[in-house]
Amino acid sequence: MKMKHNKKRNTAFLFEVLIRELTKTMISKEEKKKKIILEMIKRNFKSNTFLAKDLDLYKAIIDTKHATTRLAEKIIYEARIQKSSIDNRKLFAQQTALIDQINKELSPDVFNNFIPNYKDVATIFQIFHPKTKTKKRVIMENYLVKKMISEEEKEKELLKPIDNLTYKMFAKKFNEKYSSKLLDEQKELLRRYIRSFIDNGIDLKIFLNEEIPKLKESIENALTLKEIKSDKNMLENTQRVLQMLNKFHKRPVDNVFIHDILKIQNLVKEIQR
Numbered sequence: 001m002k003m004k005h006n007k008k009r010n011t012a013f014l015f016e017v018l019i020r021e022l023t024k025t026m027i028s029k030e031e032k033k034k035k036i037i038l039e040m041i042k043r044n045f046k047s048n049t050f051l052a053k054d055l056d057l058y059k060a061i062i063d064t065k066h067a068t069t070r071l072a073e074k075i076i077y078e079a080r081i082q083k084s085s086i087d088n089r090k091l092f093a094q095q096t097a098l099i100d101q102i103n104k105e106l107s108p109d110v111f112n113n114f115i116p117n118y119k120d121v122a123t124i125f126q127i128f129h130p131k132t133k134t135k136k137r138v139i140m141e142n143y144l145v146k147k148m149i150s151e152e153e154k155e156k157e158l159l160k161p162i163d164n165l166t167y168k169m170f171a172k173k174f175n176e177k178y179s180s181k182l183l184d185e186q187k188e189l190l191r192r193y194i195r196s197f198i199d200n201g202i203d204l205k206i207f208l209n210e211e212i213p214k215l216k217e218s219i220e221n222a223l224t225l226k227e228i229k230s231d232k233n234m235l236e237n238t239q240r241v242l243q244m245l246n247k248f249h250k251r252p253v254d255n256v257f258i259h260d261i262l263k264i265q266n267l268v269k270e271i272q273r
Contacts, residue, residue, distance in 0.1 A: 005122045008099055008111065009092070011051055012058035012121040015041075019205060020113040021106065023249050026213045036105055038206060044098045045202050050091040051098065052202075057083050058124050059201070062117060064148045072148035076127070076141055083128045120147065185211065186265050193258050204253065211261070216245045218268040225271075241267065 007013045018041055025034040045052045057079045064075055102110050115121065123140050126132050132140075182190070189211065192204040219242045228234045241264060251257050 005125055007122070009095055010121055010125045011054040011091075011095065012062070012124065013115065013118070014051075014095065014098055014102075015045065015055050016115045016117075016121065017110050017113040018102070019209075020115065021110050022209050024113075026209060029213075033106070034209075038209075040098075040101055040105065041202065041206065044094065044101070049094060050086060051094045053086060054083070054091055057128075058121060061124055061144060061148070062120055067148045069145060069149055072145045073141075075148070076144060080128060084130075120144070183265060183269055186262050189258065189261060189265070193253075196253075201253070208248075208253070208261075211265075212245060212248055215261075215264050215268055216242065218271065219245065219264075222268075222271045 018037055022034060022037045022041070025031075025037060045055060060075055060079050064072060067075070102108075123144060127137050127140050127144070189207065192207050196204040219238060222228055222238055223235070223242070228238055244260065245264065248257070248261075
């Protein structure tokens with residue numbers, strides 16, 4: 001008998017539908033709803049929760065790109081070991097509480113949000129499940145390994161996990177090099193990007209979900225300025241930046257992504273001057 005994937009008991013699915021809903025509120029400019037979702041994410045996925053620990057195991061697999069076969073297999077193995085050590089009763093209780101919050105504070109329709117990597121999070125859910133048959137588990141693990149080493153998934157730079165000591169050294173060098181040259185919002189973006197290497201990246205996603213709409217609004221306002229409207233090149237370039245901002249939600253958050261945001265932050269500052 002085929003085991004059914006219970007998506008509401010899939011922590012990665014719960015997190016992703018909230019991120020999708022948050023993105024929708026950014027586009028529709030529903031500030032009250034956006035605040036509710038942000039608070040919900042912060043409250044339920046803070047680092048000491050079982051939801052955050054569970055999500056981290058999903059992300060360990062999903063976020064691994066261009067790995068060797070051996071590394072990919074080891075990551076899956078270690079994730080399964082750590083998954084078995086999570087208190088399932090407490091995790092279930094936290095999932096139940098979050099599901100209830102979504103239903104009452106938002107809408108059951110949130111669970112119908114499209115998740116691009118749904119197949120992957122559903123596959124991970126099943127390899128984590130103790131009742132999955134051995135043969136099926138091996139087949140699904142093989143599918144994930146191929147995704148983790150696939151050339152088409154390759155990033156320009158492999159971001160290896162870093163420990164706290166490495167993070168502190170990296171952060172120190174960053175502060176020494178950039179503290180006097182960057183805008184406050186650029187420093188904040190980079191600090192959260194650095195921290196995303198040692199946490200599950202929630203703070204970075206929350207920051208981006210607030211920062212990108214601000215940048216978009218500034219660029220939209222710039223299109224109404226006489227200096228820009230009267231200059232064909234400036235108008236076209238500004239429109240191109242706006243198109244780029246509208247597509248950011250489809251891009252992976254990597255070095256190139258962060259670099260583009262930094263450039264747009266500079267551009268917005270120059271326009272405001």
